[in-house]
Amino acid sequence: MHRKIRVLIAKPGLDGHDRGALVIAQGLRDAGMEVIYTGLRQTPKQIVRAALQEDVDAVGLSCLSGAHNVLFPEVLRLLREEKAEDIIVFGGGVIPGPDAVSLEEKGIRKIFTPGTPVKTVAAFVEQAVLESRGETEENALEPPQGVDHIGIAVRSIDEAMTFYADHLQLKAEAAVEVPEQGVKVAFIPLGNTKIELLEPLGEDSPVAKFIEKRGEGLHHVAFSTGGLEARLAQLKREGVTLLNESPVTGAGGYPIAFLHPKAANGTLVELCDPSAKGEGVKS
């Protein structure tokens, strides 16, 4: 278990509007972080002192009075002076676009403007802190490395093979039945990826329903990725609808999970982790 993420939410300057600061503080707490709120009217010096005393990973600055261009960079400067530039500083408030750009150039990691969902802020803080700690989740959030396979729904693997074997001279691996998912599958290796032919086992099989509705043809695309669980957790946090909330074992013997097609413009996306072959799926 990693140390809980600690965040200081601060109100620099004289601004008394703390609705946003308080909502963010509560939202980060609900996301499992420890949050300290400074209260109103803090000077940059007080904020930096509190950040060091409380040993926080991140500082969130909220300002709606227009003083952000002066106060936010001053907090960064004082943190550098204290050799605490590893503390992630983010901000929000009534901040015009060009100001946000210039603050981010100066080292504020992210400016959130009105209307940002709290979970977006929570996801940002979590990722930024874990990255800066160099913890393993960082690897998990590498983008997918490649297309592991392309799934094609067919009524009969044998009949489909006439095209791949007779016309293209490709060879299929032995077909495997995956009763949990109601399919029989055969992989056809193809360069550094594979074609996966999916044949329904019985009428209730999801693949049977797919064929009934849309006919045979392209069924899904599978991306290979490491750290599947962390990736699913991140997608869930960010509001992507998952068909599998946690990994299941796929036909290839390694953990897989499907996302809802609406996440990718109607394309069914599978995420899988071939590097975890044989480890099974933690329940």
Place this chain on the structure above:
Amino acid sequence: MKTKESSYFRNWQEKTERQLEKRPERKETFHTSSRIPVERVYVPDHSDDQYKEQLGLPGEYPYTRGIRNTMYRGRHWTMRQYAGFGSAKETNRRFRYLLEQGQTGLSVAFDLPTQIGYDSDDAMSLGEVGKVGVAIDSLEDMEQLFEGISLERVSTSMTINAPASILLAMYMVVAEKQGVPVEKIQGTIQNDILKEYIARGTYIYPPAPSMRLITDIFSYCTENAPKFNTISISGYHIREAGANAVQELAFTLANAKAYVDAALAAGLDIDDFAPRLAFFFNGHNHFFEEVAKFRAARRMWAKIMKEEYGAKDPKSWQLRFHTQVAGSTLTAQQPDNNIVRVALQAMAAVLGGTQSLHTNAKDEALALPTEDSARIALRTQQIIANETGVADTVDPLGGSYYVESLTDEMEEEAAKYMKEIENRGGAVAAVDQQYMKQEIQRAAYDTQKRIENEDEVVVGVNRYQLDEEPEPELLEVDDTFVEDQLTAIKRLRSERDSDEVEKALAELKYHAEGSANLMPYIKEAVRAYATVGEISGVLRDVFGEYQG
């Protein structure tokens, strides 16, 4: 028999319920922002003898339908756009522009250092000078602010709380210097410290001495400036901080009662000060609930003043209010949509019988308004007043089954909150216990969660988004004036008669430690060109500071 209890109504309901199986409604249940359930349809509920008691004709107790017999058939509401930024000179130019465009009253926004009693050259003022309003350090700035504007003719609202006495004193001295007798000045100071502790954050001193400063103003103005509204008891900021409509109503009236109690305890007669109490509400999204809120507020206040406090003057019973539409509902996304939001919110305020109105500019979730966007905001009110016909009859929604029912419910729900506050020892004690603050925070977080779960739709934010937002044109406040402000205050300190300043400040300190009315001493200090920071500094020494 009431319609609701008739078999005619019950049969209709059963029939409708049967239809739901085939054609369900958009939602299982409908609610107002205050979580009051909204029924499918409303039917007559008040009987004729209840009419007089609960609604009354316009201009008649309990004023549910309005405080004037003719309302906007006589005169439109005052169009009062809140403005101010940068230097006094620059704001003076914006004021003159707004007056030329047909605005009928002024409303001054002060910068945060002024609102919290710091001079522009104080270390605490770093980055804040002239940002959210005009920077006023001394009488000199105030003279520039109103240059060429006759204080005899214009009515001025000043959003100033903890240092209200100082800015009011400055306004009086400017009037005197213009040759306008103080008894003729018209306007309003916000002067509502309780909601600063609850929601807005520009407090300086602890509650007890703050309440004294307020009652000093009540008493001084009763004698010297009888046309000036001495307080604007504000639900606006309570709502902006996240409260729902019922909480806004209840907390505002509870605060109002605390001011009345304080003034009575200071020995004032209720009918001397109560007619000068004004209110300030938020014009929010839920159209009918807002109309109901304004109507319920009038009825509740009339009853409180007449029945609880035994006020005799009908003017003491009448709740007069300013409305500003809800800044917190403006979206940074697709800012043009805000024009529509503002128009609908403003319409609710007008149908609720507001005395004056500020309409927000479309770009205020992003920055201070540009001259263009400020003009559209004013035009929005002018269109409602002149083109829609809603101003041609009094209380056009009166008698709407729905609005009347909702008005009753707002009153009932708000009364529950007020009872709770009473049980806690009144608004001052409840502020001390952080009761309202916590209630508001909870409501704010619930709202945010409902938006994120899409239980509440915010157009352009969680639905109907654009992939790419065009970059809007925003006002850029020229920061170079800050240097001028700092030079000016330095020059002022060297040029003024420092003996006179010190004498006035010493006098003020002496009386602050005692119990005399402080207004005359603050006025003398102002006249000697003592600064807002210096005068507040003396009072800080004597009264201490509130720790939020």
